[in-house]
Amino acid sequence: MSNASPSVKTPLYAQIGQRIGQMIDAQVFRVGQRLPSLRDLASQNGVSVSTAVQAFHWLEERHLVEARPKAGYFVAPRSRRPALPAVSCPPRHSLALQRKSRTETIAVFQPQGQEVTFGAAYPVVSFGGACPKDPLFFDDDRVRVALARATRIHRHSLIEYSDSPGTQALREAVARRALHLGCQLLADDLIITSSCIHAVGLCLRAVTKPGDVVALESPTHFGFLDLLESLNLRVLEVPTHPKQGLSLPALQLALDTQPIKVVLSVPTLSNPLGAVMKHSDKRALVQMLASRQIPLIEDVVFNDLLAADERRKAAKAFDQDGGVMVCGSFSKTVAPGLRLGWVEAGRWKDSVSMLKRVQGGPTNVVLEQALADLLSQAGYEARMRRLGALMKDRLQEARGLINDSFPRGTRVSDPSAGYTLWVELPGQLDAMALFQRCVAEGITFGPGALFTATDRFRHCLRLSFAGAWTDVERRALARIGELARRQGDAP
Structure with missing residues (x-):
């Protein structure tokens, strides 16, 4: 092959x-x-x-x-590029999460009492989820062959019960891949989970109790907020730069004034901003928390989308005492359908392993063996380079369309890689109202209010380009901009 x-x-x-x-x-x-x-x-x-x-x-x-x-x-003359979004300025105190889940929040803004009538020019186009759906991203034949081979070789596992931390083959494959993150992880220290968010949840349960304060980027992934809410944890959002990531001075102030129990962070290609912290800042983050004995839960699910190992380096690479709990998966790079994650929990390995076992979280041996097979095949790095080039081109084209179609003064993130753009609309434009108008025409996106525990970011939206990218999607993106301009022109 x-x-x-x-x-x-x-x-x-x-x-x-x-x-x-x-x-x-x-x-x-x-x-x-x-x-x-x-x-x-x-x-x-x-x-x-x-x-x-x-x-x-x-x-x-x-x-x-x-x-x-x-x-x-x-x-051609270079058109004026959109400015980056402003650095976030969340409140300095922690908040109890009292928000609807993502599904409920979006449902509030669906037209009530009638079916959605999709515009003839715009069939259902989603710029919502960041999970890759474009067949161009993956080699489905390769995945199918690996799954069939694993099913044939390990068919007896389908009639056996397992509560192990994961198959040795997959843990070894993950340990090899972790070398590209600058991390020397032992296979025996790795725990396989059902997803990256499952791994994050196990880590949170291991180091917190209800009412504890968790610090994280602002804006942040709505899945983190839903998870924190389900665990009755308080959230402290930390100012975040759209290119350089979490503000260390702001975090230092928060540590001095708030009873933070753990920091949950995505230092590389944060979601939704796509920010990447400098290695010096990652090292400083690890040292800052280590000096206070505060654990860092690091999500590295997007790191492989950066082409070079030097840029992929995780904060875990600077960990000297097991204070960093690193979580990842390959759903964004190998196959979203192989819904498996992993965690190296540092000093909390035994607690996380126990939590996985008692909460009934065994993973499927056949899927683990198939993923181990895929990770061990040659060509992974070449595929990452092609995927990175494809998405860089797509995001730059999308930024150009936003610059041409959206209201004057719109700001747009400019990530190094990844699948999403964060858009900041000018003035008092309401992204939720814009979302409602777009849904009526068969176009969806992520309203900014989903990415915070506060009422901020109501003028922002996250656009995902992880699905198809054809003239249909280009017209739909321009249509979002047209509707935003109309909203701004309305008295």
Whole structure:
């Protein structure tokens, strides 16, 4: 079987377009400068003239070049890029969570007493969930073969009961993958869970009791908030920069003034901002908490989406005394349907292992063996590079569409990788009201109010591009912007 997945291979014309785009970004080609002719481009890259034409069309679609009759292609004037969202400023005190679950919150804003009538031009288009759904992202044949092989070899496990911390094969495969995070983890210290959020939940139960305060980024993943609410924990949201992540000075102040029991953080590609903390800040975070004997629960589910190991490095890599509990899964990179997670719980290994056992959380041996197989095959890193390039291109195109379609003054995150963008609407625009209008036309997204325990972010929204990306989705994204502009123009 080939190591490369043909379903995610970037077309040749797009590869050429990306290279020229990078040269434009680096100002090798400057605004107004004439680009190589079609024949020259074809000759330089060893492709047909028709492929060169497609490459220029690819660049035109991204507003990087413009065609001039009888003169050729020139570098287009650069449009003004949207600014980054503002640094969040949550309240300095902790809050008891009293919010509806994600499903209930969204249901409130569905049209009442009638079926949703979807606009003819906009079938159901979801920019909501961040779980990848586009078949381009995964090699389903590879997954199917691995699952069939595991079922055949380990068929007897289907009629056996297991409450182990996980199969040795998968724990060893996870330990090998953790090397790419800068972590030297022992397979015997790893515990396999039913998902990453399950792993986070076990860690929280191991180190907190009802009423305790948990500090985390703001905005944060709504799944964390739902989990904290279910455990009757209080939340303290910490200011977060859209590029550099959790504010360490703000966290230091919070530690000095609040009875924080644990910090729950996504230092690499936080959800929804996509921020990545510098390695020096990750080290400082670990040391700051270690000096106070406060555990850090680190979610590394998105780290592999960064192409280079040096950028993937986890905060756990700087842990000297077992104070970091690191949780992950491969649902964003290998196969969402293999719903398995893992945790290395540091000093709390025995507590987390016991909690998994007594709460009836055994995982499926066949799925574990299939995932171990997939993680051990060659080509994983190549697939991550292709996936990263695909999503970087998609997110940049989406940022351009938002810049062109949304109200003036809209701010947009600019993550290094990942599947989502965080959009901050100008003025007093209400993202929940916008959501209601979009649902009536068959378009959904994540309203900003879902990503906080407060009433903030009502003017924000999270857009996920983990699903299909065709002209239908492009038109739907532009339609969200049009409806937002209308809302802003309304008296």
